Amino acid sequence: MSEGPRRLLIKGGTVVNADRKFRADVYCEDGIIRKVGCDLEGVSSDAKVVDATGKLVMPGGIDTHTHMQLPFFGTTAADDFYHGTRAALAGGTTMIIDFVLGGKNQSLLKMYEQWRGWADPKVCCDYSFHVGVTWWGEEVYQDMATLVSDKGVNSFKMFLAYKDLFMLRDDELMKAFMRCKELGALAQVHAENGDLIAAQSEKMIKLGITGPEGHEMCRPEEVEGEATARAITIASQVNCPIYIVHVMSKSAAQAVMRGKEKGHVVFGEPIAACLGTDGTNYWHKCWRHAAGYVMGPPLRPDPSTPRYLMTLLANGDLDLTGTDNCTFNADQKALGASDFRKIPNGVNGVEDRMSVIWEKGVHAGLMDPCRYVAVTSTTAARVFNIYPQKGVIAEGSDADIVVWDPEATRTISAKTHHHNVDFNIFEGLECHGIPLLVISQGRVVVDHGKVEVVRGSGRYIPRKPYSEVVYSRILQRDKVWVPEAVEREPYSGPVIQLPPVQ
Ligand SMILES: NC(=O)NCCC(=O)O
Numbered sequence: 001m002s003e004g005p006r007r008l009l010i011k012g013g014t015v016v017n018a019d020r021k022f023r024a025d026v027y028c029e030d031g032i033i034r035k036v037g038c039d040l041e042g043v044s045s046d047a048k049v050v051d052a053t054g055k056l057v058m059p060g061g062i063d064t065h066t067h068m069q070l071p072f073f074g075t076t077a078a079d080d081f082y083h084g085t086r087a088a089l090a091g092g093t094t095m096i097i098d099f100v101l102g103g104k105n106q107s108l109l110k111m112y113e114q115w116r117g118w119a120d121p122k123v124c125c126d127y128s129f130h131v132g133v134t135w136w137g138e139e140v141y142q143d144m145a146t147l148v149s150d151k152g153v154n155s156f157k158m159f160l161a162y163k164d165l166f167m168l169r170d171d172e173l174m175k176a177f178m179r180c181k182e183l184g185a186l187a188q189v190h191a192e193n194g195d196l197i198a199a200q201s202e203k204m205i206k207l208g209i210t211g212p213e214g215h216e217m218c219r220p221e222e223v224e225g226e227a228t229a230r231a232i233t234i235a236s237q238v239n240c241p242i243y244i245v246h247v248m249s250k251s252a253a254q255a256v257m258r259g260k261e262k263g264h265v266v267f268g269e270p271i272a273a274c275l276g277t278d279g280t281n282y283w284h285k286c287w288r289h290a291a292g293y294v295m296g297p298p299l300r301p302d303p304s305t306p307r308y309l310m311t312l313l314a315n316g317d318l319d320l321t322g323t324d325n326c327t328f329n330a331d332q333k334a335l336g337a338s339d340f341r342k343i344p345n346g347v348n349g350v351e352d353r354m355s356v357i358w359e360k361g362v363h364a365g366l367m368d369p370c371r372y373v374a375v376t377s378t379t380a381a382r383v384f385n386i387y388p389q390k391g392v393i394a395e396g397s398d399a400d401i402v403v404w405d406p407e408a409t410r411t412i413s414a415k416t417h418h419h420n421v422d423f424n425i426f427e428g429l430e431c432h433g434i435p436l437l438v439i440s441q442g443r444v445v446v447d448h449g450k451v452e453v454v455r456g457s458g459r460y461i462p463r464k465p466y467s468e469v470v471y472s473r474i475l476q477r478d479k480v481w482v483p484e485a486v487e488r489e490p491y492s493g494p495v496i497q498l499p500p501v502q
């Protein structure tokens with residue numbers, strides 16, 4: 001792609017930020033928003049001018065949860081950092097936060113460098129990394145500090161699922177939380193009860209249930225709800241902020257709400273999949289179709305779940321959205337053709353998240369456009385401490401922008417999507433809301449459906465610890481919530497003698 005003009009004027013649109021909507025032109029130079037105001041035409045004579053009349057001008061989406069080219073179930077996710085970030089941009093997402101995810105006893109620092117090596121030459125949009133803590137030991141404890149101080153990591157994910165692979169025991173989870181707290185990092189949790197899943201999935205196989213429906217039946221939503229409540233309880237006991245990744249069910253969402261009600265610092269992340277479709281698909285007669293939806297935690301067969309989660313997202317009970325984009329083609333999913341436990345877990349989402357949330361949230365009348373911007377971009381930027389560099393249309397912010405046509409429609413299909421995968425869980429869904437123009441680092445990379453990205457042009461975005469929205473309450477509590485002993489006269493009466501310990 002030829003280098004486009006580095007000066008860009010977006011004229012006549014309505015800027016939508018998380019706090020307000022207003023008519024303004026937006027002028028960008030060298031990848032930064034330089035001016036936001038009315039009638040800016042005199043600002044530069046050689047700027048490329050884009051007409052946004054009647055359109056919305058919003059901060060580019062931030063997908064908080066992706067797994068590009070993840071090595072998983074013996075294979076590798078089909079969307080690599082090139083195809084995955086290209087798909088992201090095609091849908092209006094201008095930044096992803098992916099996961100470094102090594103196995104037990106692997107060095108977190110080495111894994112981080114390996115993932116950077118995979119991502120840097122391929123990424124087409126800005127990105128950052130969370131790091132998985134999949135085992136516990138002195139080396140992990142030290143590496144977490146280095147990742148925070150030297151590598152711009154401020155979030156670590158722990159798993160209560162994937163027994164013997166990623167799962168931590170409760171005492172290890174507590175130690176990881178305490179370390180996150182010491183470092184000003186955010187503790188993220190994949191909340192499902194891994195012991196129950198291991199036992200119940202074996203039971204399903206013994207009952208002859210080998211198809212994708214077994215994947216949901218061995219881990220119904222109570223299994224997610226229990227782990228979510230447990231993780232929040234443990235985090236709150238050590239005054240550590242907690243972020244529940246992929247809140248997939250009513251039970252898990254209710255556990256998040258109960259945590260918030262009690263005043264715990266907890267964030268809940270539903271994903272495009274659970275907001276846009278449901279787990280009835282596991283009972284589909286076509287095996288490939290059913291397997292296409294297999295992910296952990298599973299989508300829920302209760303068809304009222306997506307609307308329920310969207311309502312909570314709209315009113316603030318849930319906070320922000322990702323996708324868990326982790327795609328596998330039919331021949332990869334087929335590793336589990338005769339045993340659902342071997343179906344690689346993961347679905348698409350990074351391309352369609354913005355449209356699905358607009359359709360099922362804003363177009364459906366559940367969410368207003370400012371809240372839409374909050375849950376697709378701004379809150380992610382604030383929670384992960386990259387605000388106002390990202391997540392807002394404001395002078396000085398990165399020129400990551402979407403010019404959105406709220407009325408235009410498109411129908412999602414694997415035939416037209418930009419993923420490197422042969423299946424789309426939203427196949428056939430008609431969505432209002434189209435990213436007419438997507439601007440990444442001040443360059444137009446999507447123009448009325450034409451996608452022109454530059455491999456390797458995305459930047460790694462380092463993130464500092466102690467995000468204000470995550471840590472200000474936590475630090476204040478450390479000062480003022482100090483347990484105190486009751487002052488009393490010492491007991492002076494008789495004490496029985498216990499027999500000596502044998
Ligand atoms: N979610 C999923 O099914 N695949 C990606 C890995 C994970 O996050 O569990």
Ligand SMILES: [Zn+2]
Binds near residue numbers: 067
């Ligand atoms: Zn994930």
